[in-house]
Amino acid sequence: MKKTFYSNGKLLITGEYVVLDGAKALALPTKFGQNLIVEDAENDAFEWKSYDADGSIWYEDTILFKSVINNEQFDNSKSIKNTLIEILHEAYLTNSDFITKSKGYKIATELTFPKFWGLGTSSTLINNIAQWLKIDAFRLLRNSFGGSGYDLACAQNDTAIIYQLVAEKPTVKNISFHPIFSDQLFFVYLNKKQSSKAAISSYYNKQPKIGKTIEIIDAITEILLNTTDPKEFAKAIIKHEVEMSQVLEQQTVQESLFTDFNGVIKSLGAWGGDFVLTISKDNPTEYFKSKGYPVVIPYNDMIL
Template sequence: MKKTFYSNGKLLITGEYLVLDGAKAFALPTKFGQNLIIEESEGHIIHWKSFDSDGSIWFEDYIQFSSIIRKERFDDAKNITNTLIEILHEAFTMNPDLITKSKGYTIRTELTFPKSWGLGTSSTVINNIAQWLEIDAFELLKRSFGGSGYDIACAQNNSPILYQLVNEKPVVEKVNFKPDFQTKIYFVYLNKKQNSKAAIESYYGKHGNIENAITKINSITKAVIEANTLKEFGVALQNHEIELSTILELPTAKEALFPDFDGVIKSLGAWGGDFVMSISKENPTEYFKEKGFEIVISYNEMIL
């Protein structure tokens, strides 16, 4: 019997990095996501196959049940397999039925966005596995991949959210965010995927005392959500960029890449890769394409 599960991708609009320390983060689930399709098989083995959005296979392996139970680790050439085993091992400890009530599985994942976009390849897999095994996706993330969990919240919700860790527990609040100016918002792919784990490690190396910064970011996040005009929205996001630039000791995306852009550029998620958000009165697509950034997606095309 075939079982299919689906999870949404994500974009973090405010609170990047600081969400790890309890700041309120504003995040948007995307129209893009990932399917997980499971069929029973034999041999006490999982045949895992992952498909990119163009139908190509980007990962395939056979994983023994015994490797999952022992949390076996292979050399770095099988890094994706190692990560998958780690996730499946933790899932097994949370629900042993994964292995004790099966003879094997054929599993395929199907992205509806190009893997390089960084909209949540890992988080959507973790949430899909959690749905399948009826376990807590936030706990599975914590035990395996790590991170704040905002991406899991996006995977599970079909509307904008406010996300916060309170006493290390996720608190998710749905937000009514349908501004009149959403036609002025575009998302631009920076032609490279950022390594979230490495970015988080860099943040912890620099963040020092950030209590004051959290208070500022929470205030900015409130201003972003409650903005009534494009100008108010842009000013709030600009203030956010300045605050994070100071903490991370990095130039903003606008300073580094688009200093002549007539509008606001907001970094999203891990600075330095994946997407930025642009806010401008005119359609900026041609501007970005002339700069070599071909993938420009409107708010309505991207966001649920």
């Protein structure tokens, strides 16, 4: 019998990095996501195929049940396989029935966004696996891939959320977030997918005493939630960029790449890649195309 599961992609608007230390983060589920399709098979293995948004297969392999049970790891050329085994092994430790009571599976994953966009290839997979096996997605993430978990919360919710770790446990508040100036908001892909794991590791290496920063970021999040003034929104995201620039000891993306942009730009998630948020009076598509960044998506085409 075929079973299909779906999870939303994500964008983190405020609180990147400091969400790990308890800051309130504004996160938005996207209209893009990933399907997981599960069918029974007969060879004590997972016959795995992963499809990109254009229908092409970007990953294909067979993973034996015994490799999952033993958490077998292969050389670095098999990094995707190793990650899948790690996730499935942690799932097995929580609910072994999907292996012990099965003869095998045909698995297909289908992205509705190009996998290099960084909208949650891993988080949507983990949430889909958790749905399939009826286990706690946050626990599965914590024991396998790591991270704050805001992306799982986006995967599970169809509205904007405020996400916070309280005593290291995820709290999710569904909110209404529909800026009246959304026609001035655009998402621009920076032609580079960032590794969340590497970015988090770098953050912890540079992390100062973070309490004051959390207060500042929390206050900015509140402004973004409540303002109806695009100028106030822009000033708040500038302040967010300046604060995180000091924490990370990095230039803001606007300083490093777009000093002549007539508007404001904010990094989203791991700095230096994936998408940025822009606010400007005029449609910035031609500007970014002239700079070599052709993927420019209006807010209302991206966000659920």
